[in-house]
Amino acid sequence: MRYILIILLFFICFPAFTQQSAIGSPDSVYSIVQQLQEVTVIAEKRELSPSDIPVALTVINERSIPGENNPDLRNISGIVPNFYMQEGGLKLSTPMYMRGIGTVSGTPPVGLYVDGVPVFDKNAFVFDLYDIQQIEVLRGPQTTLYGRNSINGLININTRQAGNKFALRGKIGVASYVSQNYNLVIDLPLKKLRNKFSFSYNKSRGYFKNKFESERRSNPTESYNGQYQGNIYAGRNWKIGLGANYVHSFDGGYAYYAVDSLKKERYKVNYNTPSSYKRDLLRSYLSVKKSGQHAAFNWMSSYSWSKDKQILDADFTYLDVFDNYKKSKQHLVTQEINLQSAATRYWDWTIGTFGFYKDLENNYLATFGKDKHFLLPMPLDEATYYNSTTTKGIAGYGQIGVKELWPGMVLTAGLRYDYESVHLNYRDSLLLTGSSQFEAYHSSKKDKSFAAWLPKFSFLQKWEKGISLYANVAKGYKAGGYNIIVNEMSSQFVDLGYEEEELWNYEIGLKYFSPRKKFNLTAALFYIDWKDQQIFVMGMMGPSIKNAGDARSFGGELDLQWEIVPRLTYTFSAGYNHAEYYHHLIQAYEGHRIVMSPEFTGHAGLSYQMPLRSLGFENFVASTTVSGFGTQYFDEANLLKQSPYFLWNLDLYFSGKHIDFHIWGKNLLDKAFFTYMLNNPVGEKLPQYYDMGQSGSPARFGASIAFKI
Template identity: 30%
Template sequence: MCLCFLLLTLIGNAGEEYVDSTGYKNYYLQEIQIVSNPKSESKLLEFPASITVFNTRNIEDCRIISLKDLSTLSPNFYVPDYGSKLISSVYIRGIGSRINSPVIGLYVDNVPYLDKSAFDFDFMDIEKVEVLKGPQGTLYGRNTMAGLVNIYTRSPFDYQGTKIRGGYGNGNAWSVALSHSYKVNEKFAFSLNGRYRKDDGYFMNEYTGEKSGTSEVVGGRGQLQWRINRRLKINISSDFEYSRQNGYPYSKYDKFEKRWEKINYNDEASYKRNLSTTSLFVQYTHECFVMSSTSGYQYLKDNMHLDQDFTPLSVFTLQQKQKQNAFTQEVVFKSSAFRNLQWVAGIFGFYSGLRTDGPVNFKKDGISYLIEGQTNTQLSALKVQYPKMPDLSLDIDNYNLYINGTYQTPTFGLAVFKQLVYNNMFTNGLSGTIGLRLDYENSRIKHNTYSTDNLRGNISGQMTVVRPSVIGGDLVIPILIPLDIPLSIEGKERMDMWELLPKFELKYKIGKSSVLYLSAARGYRSGGYNFQMFSNLIQSQIREKIMQTAFYQMPSGIFPEIQVSESMPMRDIIAYRPEHSWNYEIGGHSVFGDNRIFADISAFYIDCRNQQISVVSGYGRITKNSGRSVSKGIEASFRYVPMDNLQFSVSYGFTHACFVSNNDGEIDYKHNYVPFTPKHTLAITGGYSIPVNCSWLDKIDIDLQYLGRGRIYWTELNDVSQPYYELVNGSFSFTKGPFNLKIWGKNIFNRRYQSFYFEVMNAQNLKQDNGFAQKGRPVTFGTDVTIRF
């Protein structure tokens, strides 16, 4: 039975399920523990923060196959589904990230995924997922200022057997998966799994006549686990995934008339990725402490092709190839026995070697509009300003202009941290927590952007020399200035960041069923470099060199007032600074009514400085620091289990995130809403298990979900937005012994909405950007068959 609603509580204390002798599921609330976490061990009811937990049953029955499927199931947790697996934009409580540094940490079996390009992978054999809200920087460090997602895979010591699953749905979507877990003896166990899925997409590219947004994914995972004795555990795991996607289903959207056009672009848009992660986990338990060591290595290699203008014009295309080798190592010590004073301390280090190749190909329309057109417009404007200037025009001979770019961005970091918890402080049930982390990060960039062929062409025109009529009158002199211009930008930059990340908490336990908490914590998000800007910088260099060539060959006195301005340092152009926040939260949660009613509420206030947001820059997006924003809101959830096989749940999140100061020199965005953050999230769910107990059927499970979110503003100007919308999902599941048949549907009423909107330069009208949007996935439905033995 799909128990998504069970996990919609902020603190995740919506209990577990079991199947009794009648064959149907019983729902009940109980205190469960956070497991397999080297840094904390606590009953969820007593956890002094907002956390949502999804267990194995929830993930499988709700068809949660990736991080994006968790969107809205946890209040104020929004992960839009658009583009490709390269894009994993996560927004929590008004803080989010579309490109560059993430705002949440993602850990899989205690191994951090450093780059958000790796966040979107397919789930299989997942034991549980924890979504923690608010800064987690004291224990987890950089890029966890909005929260943390912990994913734990199933242990072969806890589950043995074989599972085969196959499914088919509309859009020619089909999948197969096979997993096997085996405990050899009490000291050694292993597991293996493999998965494959494919679909033909749900959108059509009008220009090519082909489907846009198709996907194909194949992967597998292996685990070896030893429990050598009661003190020592060793786990080795390795996961691999290859994914291939065709097309970014973006279509023009008129924000004034609110009118969609068809997907209609001519060049390739695709994404391919190889992702491999290997880890070693060692845990040693002593009478006085528990020592955990986690070593991780991740290899990512991908290749993205993009029609950057998303129109039938041949303006320019972008290719981005990433190759990353990331190493992480963490050693943690924590107190082993429950005492009034508990502690955890550790050291963490990482290295990420990332090389990005980003060639840009200016095609005939791009050369015509962006180089010739802009330069000729500039020459015409100068003619008005300087009447002595001759009439000039630019003609480019290149049919294509291929700009190659290589960007090496190695990052290195070290951190030490410690946290103390004192229980029963002054009175029974009152606990205080204080923690501090020192974080150092070194980020570098070595960049080389160059044209593989010189820019060739000429500047032509004529200059009139005024002469008396007695000597023949005015003399018209033709002008032809040949161009053969090499293009290159090369250099290197370095950024060092030192951060102190404190945390303070108070928790008061009332009896055995209620907890109140109050917390304050500092978070930060790493600074970095916008190497996406170099295509724009090359365009500027083209225009500058063309103008210089023309000016230097003109007679003196024609441009007496033109002066060469001092250029801005490259670091100031391409770098963005770290983002910082202070998060204040108060909340409580309680279980009552014979453990059949659970309630939770929390309120938060976030003061964010130097907030990093994604903005339009030519035909791409860059990260800039926006000044300051304040985000405040509430999260509340209620769950009721009137009968053992029936439950209801309501979960609501409200976020009011606005700029306090944000001025780009032309527009003041003060009091505007922070883009990409839903103002409201709402989940209403219910589940019912019907025992049948006949010769051919044991039970029927029925699940329904209502998921609502909005309004979402897409731009700093707040001139484009997606109003509140709702999605309805549901399933019927039929079980007989080891066999299960599920019939499912998502977005059952085919709700039409924007999952994403952005703006880019309009080559044909530079004064008005083009707007593009991706429609949300339409109604999808299908059936899954699972066999366990």
């Protein structure tokens, strides 16, 4: 307890020590106080005030995220209590944790919706947040309204809607490590059709160097993103929306190296095979909304397609042990229809149905070099893998809220039935040393189905002075499925399946919004019981998922915004969770902490705003923020860990009617930390490579200039 209090005091006091040098942006920390009073939140599928939603909720606008010319979801770690998204790795697999619950691989524990369109897979979670209206992050299960992908939380992103007047906004940014960023957004209305076209481009040389390739950079990145959004406002309260988004990205390989070596040289790796990951992603949607006097009708259809190609030095060493070439394609179609009552004094309701079809195909080629004896138990030169998984699902849901049984009371109950079926077609072939042709080894055609009832209950009591108390109970659920690769090479028996997992979340909370919008406070306590956890396992041929055991997580969260005096605003958010196994297939792991989830997250900031009448600018804002993360364990034995660390950020922002200028710095003290660690399979025979890791980002600086017409 003393340790936790010291951490809280550090977050509370540190910004005050740096008040004289604080720097930031006019729409960032300063605007949050007003924003939480005035915004409406649609993550409950209807427009509500944050004080009317009986769950822990954080609302973020684009400039609430310190630093970065083009931020993404990884940058909200710490800002959202008990939310952590790994900053390293590739877009292919970005571990995400909420309240201690998550996974390194497989289906994420947090649902993601962008303008009402679901995003199912983590390879699509990392994209530019350059034209964002707001981000709503709900903690705890949201499966009653959103299904299996939101087992312990939901991120709902709303982009800026197309305007009714011509407008043009652009931004050019530069940053450390030869990074460059460009954005362009055009509103082009044509009578009843409002059009918005947007584009972004990012490129960075990266900061990891590869010893094997004469210090060549090993983690360059490049991406571009084009988007169209259109809205048609027809008569009698009809609104038709349509949109399309195409994203291309290229990244270097995982920057893993021996932990002991990284402690001496933080940004050096030693690969013999150049590694990379390329992703192409297309998303499109059609929405129809009709508002009536008594009810509203909503229709949302979406289609997405993605193609990935990965080249990987899978042993992460200079030795010629194991290389991996992977290609995948995916098609996803979703359809949702719902009806909602108009808001009334005494009750409201929502009913709906949701269905999806997903087709995923993976092709692997694994090649084994002259040093393969450090990994393989058999004489093998190459292996090919083919995996095709087809998943179909359908769900029906309903929710009703009863109000004013006594003044300020709201009682809500919801229920969803979720069903899906999965079909697997898998085969692999081996080219044994000395052989001239591939031989079939594993083959499997399997079917699984999963179904669940997903209830939730909540109670909310509001008072006129801006105070509300709430309690809720909700069930979270994530379906099972099939792994995409076999790790057992010593046997021709294959079992790629894993089962569903579920949890119950119990939560109580307090919300206070001051009448004059000067002070906002939200707090929550939670307890989670997690059954049949799907865990990540690093095997001989690659990662896989298996059901390991049962875990519990309990903790608390706090969000605070306070306008201390006019123009000076203080923000503070913190989350603590204690997540551990109470049952595990490996009994020795019982009582151990859940991997990857920081014991605490925290974010504190101080922002000062002043009017400015110079060089076309109208406002100047200065802010300083500190983000902190508690102890993380990276293996279930709890031997690989990162101790608590804190990152200091600064921002300067000048804004005007037609021009904005932003200067920023992140991790100014160049704090060293590990963002990931793992046990390398080749370490069984080469102990110096058993503990591998990746260093976190160094100090970075950047600036951007934006224009508005």
